[in-house]
Structures are given as C-alpha cells and as structure tokens.
Amino acid sequence: MATAPADPAPPLKDAVIDAALAGLVAAALALPMLGFHLEDGTTSLTLSPHLPRVGLAALVVAGGRLGLTLARRGLAARRAGRPGRLARLGGRLSGTRLWVGWAMLLFAAVLPLLPFADRNLIDKATMVLIYVMLGWGLNVVVGLAGLLDLGFVAFYAVGAYSYALLAHYFGLSFWACLPLAGLLAAAFGLTLGFPVLRLRGDYLAIVTLGFGEIVRVVLVNWGDLTGGPNGLGGIPRPTLFGLRFAAYAPPGHHTFAQFFGLRFSPEHRIVFLYFLILILASVTNLVTLRLRRLPIGRAWEALREDEIACRSLGLNPTTVKLSAFATGAMCAGFAGSFFATRQGFISPESFTFMESAVILAIVVLGGMGSQIGVVLAALLLVGLPEWFRELQQYRMLAFGAALVLIMLWRPSGLLSGRAPTIRLGERT
Amino acid sequence: MEYFLQQLINGITLGAIYGLIAIGYTMVYGIIGMINFAHGDIYMLGAFFALIAYLAATTMGGGSVAFGLMAALLATMLFTSLWGWAVERLAYRPLRGAPRLAPLISAIGMSIVLQNFTQLTQGARVKPLQPVIHGGVTLLKANGFAVSLSWLQITIVLVTVALMLVFTWVITRTPLGRAQRATEQDMKMAALLGVNVDRVISTTFVIGAALASVAGLMVTLYYGVIDFYIGFLAGIKAFTAAVLGGIGSLPGAMLGGLAIGLIEALWSGYFSIEYKDVAAFSILVLVLLFRPSGLLGRPEVEKI
Known part of the structure; x- marks a missing residue:
C-alpha cells in the first residue's frame, strides 16, 4: 500500500x-x-x-484564471508567512506618520513651482485636493464617529449652492460666503441629524442616501431659485485681499498682476486656487486631528466602539452624533463653496449619488480614520482616472472594477494601521 | 373617487414590482448584514435579458407572443440568477469577515461595473418595446372618467402574488429555507451544525436575482422603455421599501414595496410628479421616527 x-x-x-x-x-x-x-431599427428594436x-x-476568462492560479501558487510557495509589502509599509507609515505627512505637505506646497507643473497638472491637483478635503470631512463622520453617511454630497451641494446663491442675489464676495456656506452646511447636518439620531447602522445609511437625493431633486426642480437642471453660471471668482485675477480691473480696483507688477497670465488664478484649496484642506486636516485629541473627538471614537458603554459613562449620544455630523458637513460646505468658485458654474449634475460613493470609497479605501490613507486613496481614485480621460467609456468600467479589486486586495483599506489616540504609559 | 381608484391600481402595480426587488435586498441584508448596492443593477440586467430573450424568441418562434414571454421569463431568470451568483462569488464572498464597509464599497464598485458594462455593450440610448399585452377591463365609468385595469396590470399582480406564495413556501417549509433561516440567526452556529453557509448565501443571491429579473421583465412590458440607468433609482426605491418594511423581514419588504408604490402613485396623481421621490423618502423618515426598525421589523435587542 x-x-x-x-x-x-x-x-x-x-x-x-x-x-x-x-x-x-x-x-x-x-x-x-x-x-x-x-x-x-426604423420601426422597432432588432437583435444582431x-x-x-x-x-x-470565455477564452480570456479561462486563460486569466489559469494564469492567476499558477501565479498565485508560485507566489504562495515563495513568500509563505511573510506579511505583504504594503502591510509592512502601512506599519512603517503609521510609525513615522508625522514625517510622511510633513513631506507630503511640503511637496504639495512647492508643486506649482516645479518645472514639470503645467496648468493641466495643477488643475488636476486642485481637483484631487477637493476630494482629499471632502474625504477628511467624511472621515470625521464615518471613520471617527462610525456613522455611515451615504449622502455626504448633499452638504457639498449646500455649500456650493449657498455661495452661488448668496453671490448671485446679494452680491456677497467669496470670503464673506465661505464661513456662511460652512455654517449653512453644518445647519443642514444638524437638521438631518435630528431625525436620524435614533437610528443605527444601516437605517442611518438609507436615510442619508435619501437626504442626498432629496437635496438633488429639490435643486433640479426648484428652477426659479436654483436655475434647475441648467444650473447657475457666472459665479464670481475669489480675490486675494481685493486683488482680482483678471486681465482688467474695474476702476478703483487692482488686478493681481498690476499690483505686483507682473504680466497678466491666466495661470495666476489656477495657482492661486490651488494654494487656496491646499490651505483649506490643511486647515481641515489640522482641525480634525486636533478634534480627535479633544474630549469631543474621544467621545466620537468611543461612541463608534460601544454606544452602551458611552451612555453608561454619561456621554450624551445625541450631542456626540450631532457634532460629528455638523463637523463633517461643515468641511463639505467649505469644499463646496470652493468648488463653486473654481468652476464658476454649478448644476445638480455635479452632486449625484456617484459623488457620495466616490468620497465614501476614498475614506474606506484609505483605511478608516487614516488621514494619509485618504490622500493616497484620493490620488488613486480621482487623480489616476483624470489621466485616463481618453479612454472615455472604459474609464468608469475600470473605476468600478478597481474599487472591487482594491477592496478584495486590502479589505481594511490601504493604510489600515490605526494609531491609538491615547496610550496608558509606555510598556517596557 | 374614480381618479383615486385608478391611482390605487397603478400604485399597487408599481408596488408589486418594488416589492419583488426589495426581497433581494432584505434577504441579503438579513443573512450577511450587507447593503447589496449592485442589486438594482442586477434588476436592470434582468430587464435587458428579458428584452433580448423576448426579441430572440419572437424572431425564432414566428412572432408568437405567448412563446416569447415564456422564453423571456425563463431566460431572464436563468441568466440573471447566474449573474447574481457570479457577483456574490467574485465581489462579496472573498470579503466575508472583512470590516463592515468593505463589502459595501465592493458592491458600489460592482454596481458601477454592471452599469457601464451594459452601456458599453448595448449603448446608452433607451430601448423601446412596443406594447405586447394589449387591452384590459373597464371597472367603472363615472363623471366621464373610466377606471381601467389592464390585463398587464392583472398579470403583474398575479405573478407577484404567485411568486410570493412559492417563495414563502420555500422559506418556511423546505430544508433550504430552514438552512437559510438558521444562517440568518447565527452564521457560525449554523456552520457548526452542518449547514453549508457559503452555499446558502449563494442561493440567497440567486433567489434575489431571480425575483429581481421577474421585476425587470414586468417593467420592460409595463413601461416599454429601459436603459442602463434604470437600476439605480429602482434600487434605491426598493431599498427604501425594504427599510420601510423593516429590513430583514420578508413580509415587510412586500408591504414596504406596496407602500412606496402607493405613495409614489398617489403623490404624482394629486401633487407633483417631480417631487414623488422626495415624498417617498420623507415618509420613510417619518416612519422611522416612530418605528426605528421599520413597520414589521423586530426591535433590536442589545446584548452586552
């Protein structure tokens, strides 16, 4: 035998x-x-x-499957027991996170000065930064407080439309509207927060999703105020302490180029917008990082971990949840008004559920609660597709497939090593 | 009164369709606690498969409507179930045991893939289909307004009721249904007792997809136009219906579907057609305010 x-x-x-x-x-x-x-067909549908x-x-799938199985076998034999490279990178990054963050910020700050930075690149970088900011805002709600929000784009829309409408009807400037847009978005966050406070988990998800749709439907149908599906155009551009980024200034005003004795170039505005969103995003990052260390931030994380324990320790889940919602919404409101001033034109098209899904994907892919992870995921999900615009329809197909594949590859996000916010002394 | 009756009939028809899709959401949620965002797109695929199969069968079968419809029903159930199975196998099964939001993102990715796959292969334009089932009965005629009930509406409601009966029988009386309920209550314990949990979950997706495909067929016949985007809104509505009825509860999904259908039909009949979605979501919020686990949902008991 x-x-x-x-x-x-x-x-x-x-x-x-x-x-x-x-x-x-x-x-x-x-x-x-x-x-x-x-x-x-001419009269009806036909099949070809x-x-x-x-x-x-069938051949492609069979061949791919065969190749994948063989490759996986070879790999598994070679590195059995060793942790993945990215896992190690994640561990290292979370150890030296501060250093990496500063390096990234420095790179972002000098990016427009680098020789290869043209108008196109800075435009794309601005777009990525908007999503980074939105991601950090949503991170407060989803990553820290653990509330699943599928309608985050509603607050983004509120921010964008409040700036556009305030500028359109009252002639307010960008700098006056920025805080107002944030406050309005936060107020919407509170309004949404009230009815959903008693709900948990996925009931919350559908209500936020519904809220996002309600905002969009209202924007589409309230034509008298919002311009309906045609959107709002002619949104004023921001100024730098009253200096305009234009070729000519009206009497009594200066243009940026005149004031500094430069030759007018449309690139000035692009670079200015880039720095503006960089500052806004950095402030968001700073504030959320600081909030995490305040009692309210601790309360958010505690609520995420165990609601009952929180209640028994005297935390009021209502205020904790509401503050998380409002903080996240405020970030989205700021980002929204920046978006409006950058585009100069907004329409409900920009605020579909797809946007909420992308922002949520950025937060989850980045690794919940990880600030640098959000940056990486935004680069991957927003920056990369921008380069593949020529692929047209295949782009979205690839985007969807990438979401699935990345999730399968790193189920807990790219950088999942969550650093504890508090330690009980060092153990030796 | 006549107008109200007519809107009631339309609402019930619409509600039957939503209910069929909602079952897929509520079953999947009940078993693995995940919002299957791709389910609306599975329904969209079902509508396309039904249309393709109907056209193929009528060209081959010499234009016989009955043959075409039977072929469309069988083909769409078969192929949509296969797609439902494949989506679960590829995108969700590897994520079992992963953090809670990972399958959600994977499902959103799948939804984008299915939508764009359909757009690429079949084009972005709406696909019209001439009415297949004509005629109906006029229930009553008064004040110059006729309340009519078309054969198609009767068919939709009858098919839905029949499917519900079969489905309830499967869940309550067969070994498969017992395994499903066991998995829903406690996946680990069910696995320890010899239930093949993976197979049960696969079957859940297959059943959900089959029901959604029937809904897809009926929508194709009822509205006569489909496109690659119909899955999104129908999916949201059906999910709303599932939550309204109490997610995880099967009669709740049907009740929620009916409620959403009626709200939509009555709201567009009496107020404004543009804000019918707003009405549906507002009612959802109102109901959840007073019954946080939905109409028929069991209140969650927290154990520490």
Missing part, C-alpha cells in the same frame, strides 16, 4: 479544469449581453448576434 502523496492531485490538471469551468461560466454570463446587440465575442470572453 502506497501512502498518500503529500500533494494529491497533479496541480496543473486541477488548475486546467478550474479554468475551463471559469471559461464556461464566463460564456454563459456573456451570452445575453455580449452575444446579442440591441439595434435601434455577435456570438464570437462570447467565445472570446
């Missing part, structure tokens, strides 16, 4: 069968969608078959 071999079935045979099965499933999955195309595409899809 021969003893059973250590590796029972020949691995290659298993892998081939497995791949063939995957190919079959792929063929069945692809059959209706890839195999047939609905053609808009494209069956070879199904075979192709």
Whole structure:
C-alpha cells in the first residue's frame, strides 16, 4: 500500500479544469449581453448576434484564471508567512506618520513651482485636493464617529449652492460666503441629524442616501431659485485681499498682476486656487486631528466602539452624533463653496449619488480614520482616472472594477494601521 | 373617487414590482448584514435579458407572443440568477469577515461595473418595446372618467402574488429555507451544525436575482422603455421599501414595496410628479421616527 502523496492531485490538471469551468461560466454570463446587440431599427428594436465575442470572453476568462492560479501558487510557495509589502509599509507609515505627512505637505506646497507643473497638472491637483478635503470631512463622520453617511454630497451641494446663491442675489464676495456656506452646511447636518439620531447602522445609511437625493431633486426642480437642471453660471471668482485675477480691473480696483507688477497670465488664478484649496484642506486636516485629541473627538471614537458603554459613562449620544455630523458637513460646505468658485458654474449634475460613493470609497479605501490613507486613496481614485480621460467609456468600467479589486486586495483599506489616540504609559 | 381608484391600481402595480426587488435586498441584508448596492443593477440586467430573450424568441418562434414571454421569463431568470451568483462569488464572498464597509464599497464598485458594462455593450440610448399585452377591463365609468385595469396590470399582480406564495413556501417549509433561516440567526452556529453557509448565501443571491429579473421583465412590458440607468433609482426605491418594511423581514419588504408604490402613485396623481421621490423618502423618515426598525421589523435587542 502506497501512502498518500503529500500533494494529491497533479496541480496543473486541477488548475486546467478550474479554468475551463471559469471559461464556461464566463460564456454563459456573456451570452445575453455580449452575444446579442440591441439595434435601434426604423420601426422597432432588432437583435444582431455577435456570438464570437462570447467565445472570446470565455477564452480570456479561462486563460486569466489559469494564469492567476499558477501565479498565485508560485507566489504562495515563495513568500509563505511573510506579511505583504504594503502591510509592512502601512506599519512603517503609521510609525513615522508625522514625517510622511510633513513631506507630503511640503511637496504639495512647492508643486506649482516645479518645472514639470503645467496648468493641466495643477488643475488636476486642485481637483484631487477637493476630494482629499471632502474625504477628511467624511472621515470625521464615518471613520471617527462610525456613522455611515451615504449622502455626504448633499452638504457639498449646500455649500456650493449657498455661495452661488448668496453671490448671485446679494452680491456677497467669496470670503464673506465661505464661513456662511460652512455654517449653512453644518445647519443642514444638524437638521438631518435630528431625525436620524435614533437610528443605527444601516437605517442611518438609507436615510442619508435619501437626504442626498432629496437635496438633488429639490435643486433640479426648484428652477426659479436654483436655475434647475441648467444650473447657475457666472459665479464670481475669489480675490486675494481685493486683488482680482483678471486681465482688467474695474476702476478703483487692482488686478493681481498690476499690483505686483507682473504680466497678466491666466495661470495666476489656477495657482492661486490651488494654494487656496491646499490651505483649506490643511486647515481641515489640522482641525480634525486636533478634534480627535479633544474630549469631543474621544467621545466620537468611543461612541463608534460601544454606544452602551458611552451612555453608561454619561456621554450624551445625541450631542456626540450631532457634532460629528455638523463637523463633517461643515468641511463639505467649505469644499463646496470652493468648488463653486473654481468652476464658476454649478448644476445638480455635479452632486449625484456617484459623488457620495466616490468620497465614501476614498475614506474606506484609505483605511478608516487614516488621514494619509485618504490622500493616497484620493490620488488613486480621482487623480489616476483624470489621466485616463481618453479612454472615455472604459474609464468608469475600470473605476468600478478597481474599487472591487482594491477592496478584495486590502479589505481594511490601504493604510489600515490605526494609531491609538491615547496610550496608558509606555510598556517596557 | 374614480381618479383615486385608478391611482390605487397603478400604485399597487408599481408596488408589486418594488416589492419583488426589495426581497433581494432584505434577504441579503438579513443573512450577511450587507447593503447589496449592485442589486438594482442586477434588476436592470434582468430587464435587458428579458428584452433580448423576448426579441430572440419572437424572431425564432414566428412572432408568437405567448412563446416569447415564456422564453423571456425563463431566460431572464436563468441568466440573471447566474449573474447574481457570479457577483456574490467574485465581489462579496472573498470579503466575508472583512470590516463592515468593505463589502459595501465592493458592491458600489460592482454596481458601477454592471452599469457601464451594459452601456458599453448595448449603448446608452433607451430601448423601446412596443406594447405586447394589449387591452384590459373597464371597472367603472363615472363623471366621464373610466377606471381601467389592464390585463398587464392583472398579470403583474398575479405573478407577484404567485411568486410570493412559492417563495414563502420555500422559506418556511423546505430544508433550504430552514438552512437559510438558521444562517440568518447565527452564521457560525449554523456552520457548526452542518449547514453549508457559503452555499446558502449563494442561493440567497440567486433567489434575489431571480425575483429581481421577474421585476425587470414586468417593467420592460409595463413601461416599454429601459436603459442602463434604470437600476439605480429602482434600487434605491426598493431599498427604501425594504427599510420601510423593516429590513430583514420578508413580509415587510412586500408591504414596504406596496407602500412606496402607493405613495409614489398617489403623490404624482394629486401633487407633483417631480417631487414623488422626495415624498417617498420623507415618509420613510417619518416612519422611522416612530418605528426605528421599520413597520414589521423586530426591535433590536442589545446584548452586552
């Protein structure tokens, strides 16, 4: 009697069968969608078959599956027991987080001065920074307080529209509107907070999602005030202490270029906007980091961990939750009014559920509660797709697939090492 | 009064469709505690598969409507279930035991993938279908307003009721349903007692997708136009319905679906069609204010 071999079935045979099965499933999955195309005929729809595409899809999937299985086997044999490279990086980053953060900030600050920085790059960097700021704001709600908010974009919209409307109807300047937009968004956060206070977990998620939709529907349909689906245009640009970023200034005003004796260049405004959002985002970061160390921040994290324990220690979940909501909403309000002044035009199109999903994905992918993780995830999810604009429709397909793949690869986020905010003395 | 009756009929039809989709949300939530964001898009796929199968079957079967509809029903249930299974297998199963929000993001990613896949393969334009089932009965005629009940509406409600009966029977009387309820109560304990938890969860997704595909078929017939984006709004509404009824509760999903359908139909009939979604969500908030676990949901008992 021969003893059973250590590796029972020949691995290659298993892998081939497995791949063939995957190919079959792929063929069945692809059959209706890839195999047939609905053609808009003159009188009615007609079908045109494209069956070879199904075979192709099956082959691609089977080949990919086979390659993946073999590659995974090779890898597993080589580095059994060693932690992944990124996990180690995450551990190291959380140890030296302060240093990395300062380095990133320094790089961001000198970015417009670097030789390869053109208008396009700075524009994209500005976009990424808006999402970084939104991510940090949502991090307070989701990462720290543990409240799942699927309608964060509503506060972003409130911020953007409050600036646009205040400027449109009352002629207020950007700098006057910025705090107002933040306050208004925070007020909306409180209004939303009240009804949802008794809800927990995923009931909260659907209510916030519904709130986001309500805000969007109202913006679309209240045409008299908001311009409806056509949006609002001609939103005034921000000034630097009254200096305008324009070729000519009205009498009694100066342009930025005149004042400093520079030649007018439209790039000045782009760079100014970039620094503006950099400062706004840095302030958001600073404030949220500081808030974490205040009693209120501790209360947020404690509430996330155990609500009952919080209550029994005399914390009022109502005020704690409301303050988290309002703080996050205020950040979104600031970001929103910046967005409005940067674009010069806003419409409800910019505030769909998709945006909420992207911001939430940034927070979760970054590793909940990690500030640097948010930056990395924003670069990955907002910055990278900006470079692939030429791919057009494939871009969103790849974006969705990337969300799934990154989540499968790092289920607890890119940088998941959550640093404890408080330690009970050093243990030796 | 006649107008009200007509809106009632329309609302019940719409509610039946929402209810069928809501079952998928509530079942998945009940078992693995996850909001399956891709479910609305699974329903959208179901609508497309039904349309494709119907066109294929009528061209082959010489234009017989009955044959076409049967083929569409079977094909869409088969293929949509397969997609539901594949989505769970690829995007959710590897994340079992991961932090709570990981499957949610994965589901959002899947939803984006399914939408864009459909847009790429079938184009972004709406796909119209000529009315297939014509006619109906006029219930009463008064004050120059006729209340009509079309055969299609009767079919939709009857099919929904039949599916509900079969489904309730499966859940309450079969070994599969017992395994499902056991997994819902305590996944670890069920696994220890020999329930194949992975298979039960897969089956849950398959059943949910099959029900959603029937909803997709009925929507294609009822409205006559579909596009790649219909899954989003229908998904949100169905999820709202599931929460309204008490998420995790199957009769609740049906009741919630009916409620949302009725609210929408009556609101658009009497107030404004633009704000019907606002009305649906506001009622949800109002209900949750007074019953935080939904209409039929069990109140959560906290154990320490």
